[in-house]
Amino acid sequence: MNFWFAVFRQAGRNLRQTWPSQCMTLLTVSLSVLIFAFFFLVYTNMLGVGDKLGDDLRLIVYLEEEPGPELQEQLRRKILAFDEVEDIRFISRLQAYERFAAQLGDDSDVLADMPQDFLPASIEVVPLKNLRSLTQLKLFSEYLAKLPGTLKVQYGQDWIERFYYFIRLLSIVVFLSGGLLILTSVFMVSYTIRLTILARQAELELLKLVGATNNYIKTPFLMEGFLQGVLGSTLGLAALYVLFQWIRSNFSGPGFLAMFEFTFFKPPFLIAIIAISILLCTIGSYTSMQKFLRT
Amino acid sequence: MVEMIKVSKIYPPQVRALVDVSLTINNGEMFFLTGASGAGKTTLLKLLCNMEVPTNGLVEVAGKDIQKLRGRALAKMRQKIGVAYQDFKLLLDRTAAENIAISMEVSYKKSAYIKKRVKNLLERLSLADKHDAITGELSRGEQQRVALARAVANSPPLILVDEPTGNLDAVTTEGVMTLLNACKNSGATVVIATHDESIFRDTTHRVMELRSGRLHLVREGAAL
Structure with a gap:
């Protein structure tokens, strides 16, 4: 008989003897992982959506009148004086009219009676990626609004603000559910192991008296914690995957959600979640064992 | 060799269980400890x-101060001491x-050896038919023999037995x-605590007797 054989047999006995509480712990760990992973998945996908929207982000500065080449150069210099930008494009009244007509497509005949210069001239400013925090955008927009000859600056501020607040709220929820995962994994596993220890106290005391080493006593319990971590996180992630597929198949029709491509976690990320769960559960188990072995 | 030098044990509040006990038990000796x-x-x-x-004094087993052993060293020492409580x-x-x-499992003996040894011990203690019996369902006498079998199973060099015949015919x-005796003959030191005179008469x-926590010689043993 070797060490690992003895350890596996002992772990098997523990699981058989305390299976109801083991199942409850497994369920709790699975649920915690599911809750955390669900919010984290939404969060990462929302960040992806934010990135995608950010690629199309531009500030449109409406001007009182069409700038001549000299004024264009002056405005360009003023804009660059705030910060580097990716691109600055001047749109004349005529270009604005043509774009609008193109957007209307078959309905462009509604413009037939309109003069071709009824839309204002504008500047399209595409900010650099690093300038896309909400505060920076606001500052930039305020700066542009103060440029001489500016009517109005638009960048979908209401929508962007809401999106940023949503992302911030989501990050708080992810943080809280992460805390929940840590607490449940460590404490639930710790208490389950403590119950197992209490249920088998006589045997553990006897093992000490007949010369079992601390590793011989401790390892089966650590293995229980390890198993709780592996099974709990795998079940939680599997449930999330099923939920993800269900949402995708039921909400993939035309609509808001269809605008974005939602993705599941990449394999390295799944492995990281499982590894962290294993670590937390094993820590829970270890702390209980240490308490017992110290007494 | 087992050595106790001026060992006292006082349980709170002031129960003096042992007072200045000094004792040497040689390797391979069978030693009887009697008393009320x-x-x-x-x-x-x-x-x-x-x-x-x-509370005071020194207890040495195989040249080691047993109170100072911790962790793995203590576990290894306990594997060498069989105790029937x-x-x-x-x-x-x-x-x-x-x-x-x-x-035997804690010292990683092979499964085949364990099975053979268990069977052999059960036969020697007239418990062959109790191999698969749940221990809680055995009589006190049978449980006592199972405890004794466990104490000697690992062939430890030191065997401590407390009232081994209390419930037996x-x-x-x-x-x-x-x-x-077979354990002693194979080299083990056997310490038996009993008040049953018939087993050492x-x-x-x-044979030594404990009276009010102090040790008194009852009979010198034959030279080993």
């Missing part, structure tokens, strides 16, 4: 296997065979003593 109930026999045995800590300390929901095997007592082994 409450005289301190069990305390002395517990001190030898580090289940209790002395007065309260048996059996796992009542396990079979007799499983209880006996436990002391004459025939079974003889079987138990035959087993303990006709022997040539050293």
